[in-house]
Amino acid sequence: MSPQLLNLAYIVASILFIFGLKMLGRQHTARRGNLLSAVGMLIAVVVTLFDRHVVSFQWIIVGLIAGTLIGIACARLVKMTSMPEMVALLNGFGGLASLLVGWAEYGKIQAFGWDKYLSEFAGTPTFTSAVIFLTVLIGGITFTGSIYAFCKLAEWLSGRPILFTGQNIVNGLMAVALLGAGVVFIVSRDMQLTTTAFWVVLALCLVLGWTLVMPIGGGDMPVVIAILNSLSGLAACAAGFVITNNVLIVAGCLVGTSGMILSVIMCKAMNRSIANVLFSGFGAAPAATAAGGEGAIQGELKPISPEDSFAVLEAARQVVIIPGYGMAVSQAQHVVRELAEMLERNGAEVRFAIHPVAGRMPGHMNVLLAEANVPYEQLVEMDAINPLMSTMDVAIVIGANDVVNPAAARDKASPIYGMPIINAHEARTVICLKRGKGTGFSGLENQLFLLPNTRMLYGDAKASLQGVISEFKAVAAA
Ligand code: NAP
8 A cells, every 4th residue: 555545544544533532522422423433443453454564464363353352342241330440451451552562663673773774664763762762661651550550440459549758759769760761772872771771661660650550549540540541642652653653643642632631620620630639649548627627517417217208309399319429339320210200200300410520430420320321411510500509409419428518618628628519508408328427539527418408318329219219109009
């Protein structure tokens, strides 16, 4: 295939990626967007196979079959709640693939020597060494960082941040050593020296990926995964420069920037900076300001039974359901939908209020509610529901905690002060479903639970909702 035709196909693939990504932003165009991007990827893969650099199809076919089988098995077997782990693994393998590309290219340079290498492939020694260095560096950090993130999310390792004195200094020294070895690798033309520098870079970036994620708590893993996703894109982009493949450069940039935008959105929704997520060791110790400082609410927890909850809900005309991480834990999304349908049959208007960081990954609640076939029109974003909150008869808080904690708005001493919340406390009555006195991800007590208009429906969310539904059914049958 001529280089012109190859590049034309790559431009078409890139356009399909960009439009596909844009369409993923809306629920009704998302499926088509996914398909469009997949077609773009198919074009990119097929034309690359016709590239003159491909010398043997044997291993490509083996990889294709193995990858397809693993992909189908994952898509069928991985549960919706395990998606964050799955994404962490995919990022990690993306980083590893880029690292191996950089390594293989350096292997060629070692085997041929610079003169022969440059006579066959484009580039200059400094540029080629620099992009190989970047590919190995970013790919290596992404690989071990993602594997650590996966282990934390899958609870193979403790979710608590692991901190030790001088940790940032140790990481800083490793980063300096890594950059030093990188400079030697890029500048030197002595093959023995560059080989030693290469091994140092490889070893240090693998260790650094692990140690950078160590001090970050399990609850912050979604942000870390978005950052690692961005890094895996940048590693692929660098790999694209290494093997002079334009579509890899474009696709890598798209992944890199979209991952970074997502990380920034998540941090804003938590009122924290990326540096705070990465280096503050958030969640290392239980928060001491549980009872709150100035502006904190005083009161006691008032339990309510499913029977009494039914009585409150039966009389309600405006109901807002606020789901959080606990709904995902108890897998209550299907019973939530059932309750919402019953309330509507009873004459109530039901809305679902979605906080951008409810749960443990962006869009966590949207995915679960979509799985339970909750109509998308019933989902209302935080900024749209808050002005309506004082008109709500009942707010049902299902396993949400931090995202409805009024301390974020009122208590300047609170670690989550400034985080935007759903103003559940403004509803006439608030029914909170949770198992016991467990705190939210931030480790804080929730002052919402102490308000005079709040009642606590204790127990697993799914079981509690089933209790309320049984009351509705019993009354309907009577
Ligand atoms: P949360 O603050 O983690 O609270 C979850 C609540 O669910 C807990 O109070 C827990 O109390 C309850 N719960 C757990 N299992 C339950 C079950 N089976 N049945 C009933 N209740 C159950 O959740 P959130 O309000 O959704 O807030 C999310 C947090 O994660 C925020 O602090 C956010 O900043 C953080 N975060 C989210 C993202 C993201 O992308 N979504 C990213 C980074 C950080 P009990 O133990 O007493 O039951």
